[in-house]
Amino acid sequence: MHVNDGKTVWLPYHRSRIPGLxxxxxxxxxxxxxxxxxxxxxxxxxVGPPAPGAERVLGPVLPGMRNLEVLQLLSSGYDHMTPxxxxxxxxxxxxxxxxxxxxxxxxxxxxxxxxxxxxxDRFGAQQAGHRWEPRLHPTLVGKRVMVVGHGAVGAAxxxxxxxxxxxxxxxxxxxxxxPDGRVHGAAELPxxxxxxxxxxxxxxxxxxxxxxxxxxxxxxLKDGALLVNVARGELVDTRALVREVEAGRIRVALDxxxxxxxxxxxxxxxxxxxxxxxxxxxxxxxxxxxxxGFLRRQLHRYARGEELDNVVLTTTGTEAxxxxx
Numbered sequence: 001m002h003v004n005d006g007k008t009v010w011l012p013y014h015r016s017r018i019p020g021l022x023x024x025x026x027x028x029x030x031x032x033x034x035x036x037x038x039x040x041x042x043x044x045x046x047v048g049p050p051a052p053g054a055e056r057v058l059g060p061v062l063p064g065m066r067n068l069e070v071l072q073l074l075s076s077g078y079d080h081m082t083p084x085x086x087x088x089x090x091x092x093x094x095x096x097x098x099x100x101x102x103x104x105x106x107x108x109x110x111x112x113x114x115x116x117x118x119x120x121d122r123f124g125a126q127q128a129g130h131r132w133e134p135r136l137h138p139t140l141v142g143k144r145v146m147v148v149g150h151g152a153v154g155a156a157x158x159x160x161x162x163x164x165x166x167x168x169x170x171x172x173x174x175x176x177x178x179p180d181g182r183v184h185g186a187a188e189l190p191x192x193x194x195x196x197x198x199x200x201x202x203x204x205x206x207x208x209x210x211x212x213x214x215x216x217x218x219x220x221l222k223d224g225a226l227l228v229n230v231a232r233g234e235l236v237d238t239r240a241l242v243r244e245v246e247a248g249r250i251r252v253a254l255d256x257x258x259x260x261x262x263x264x265x266x267x268x269x270x271x272x273x274x275x276x277x278x279x280x281x282x283x284x285x286x287x288x289x290x291x292x293g294f295l296r297r298q299l300h301r302y303a304r305g306e307e308l309d310n311v312v313l314t315t316t317g318t319e320a321x322x323x324x325x
Contacts (some may be wrong), residue, residue: 009299010037012074018292021304023288026202032057040064045302050074050291052279055081062087069093070296070308074291076101076153076282079205080311083168090317098310099152099283100290106156108281109200109230112253114140116226117198121253122277129185133297138224139166146171149203149231150183158198170195173208186212193217198226205232215240218250225250233258238268245273255281288291 008023012031015082025045028037032049039320043065048054049171062068062084073081074097081094088094117120120276121191126133143166143231146160150172151193158180168181169192175185186208193199199221202317213236215228221227229236233256244250246267253275260279268274269307294309301308 006036007069009041009045009047011047011295012049013288013292013295017288018296020296022300025299025303033047036061037052041066045070045072045299047295050287051108053303055084056304058145059084059087065089070095070302072295073097074100076105076151077204085313085315088315090315092120092315093167093308093311094313094315095308096310096312097291097294100294101287102152103155104284104286104290105153105202105230105281106160107284108255108277109153109157109202109228110160111197112228112230112275112277113141113145113226113256114274116228116251116253117143121273125272138168139303140198142166143197144169144195145198145200147200147267147316148172148189149201150178150180151202151204152204153230154200155180157202157287173234178248184307188283189217190220192272193220194222196221196225201230201231201235202231203231203235205234210234211237213237213241215243218244227252230255232256233260242267248273251275253277 006026008026008028010028010030010210011018014029015027021027040061041064044067046065046068048071049057051262054075066089068089070093072095076098078096080093096248111120117138117140145161145166147154148171150170158170159169159225170181170302171185171186171189171192172183176183201213211234215237218237218240223225227250237257238258241252245252253272254268256279257276262268262276270275300309
């Protein structure tokens, strides 16, 4: 039987909010807004705060966590943490909450897609101006909708699209056959994009996906195409996107932007044909229950010395030097 010797865990929730945590670990509450509950050098397992900007909260304290074993994020992605890898001791496991956000983010993706398709952004502007102006809008029925990224969120989006009688095209890094149907490889995107009536971005941000929807990709979309991004803003060239929307060629709904937060005065705020939500895909009333349930299961694995879920990398101690080179 594994003995965990009272290792210290810092959680962004009070222990009373996570019933059933394993015994034998020492728990402390820290969400980045309250004073440190102890010596960071004692921490073996730390959970990032359940809100955007975890890197800003964790950055000042990670150098002092000399005995850290696990950094658990409550986000699906971890690209925002890469500048901090060198601050962690060698052997630290970085884990994400992949899957925790699946249902809520897929729900928002469909909401945004339907809002664009049926013109709710336009009707909202009309309502603000007290104008009753019926107009014709398309339907998803019979349309070709491309879902880029076939992880937890992309698969959930594809499953929901089936109810709208549209043709769903799946794209991921590598081509493969899945229970959801054929998944095209990213190399096929240039040929596929001109055929899409709508595109939903669900891909992670990596060196390969950064800027994948640049000027050429956006220009290849057909006139009237819809683009929804619930992934990362950096997947899209924002300047090229603004040009296409300004020209009236495409319409977009963005839960994520580049830059983010979107600064006051940015053209996307006022641009007709752009619908903006402030990175709220995961944040519903279900998030606390989903995230605390995940943490309880993860900490039981940790206490038993088992393999953790969603470990994306283990630090080697060379990260800081690699970035400086």
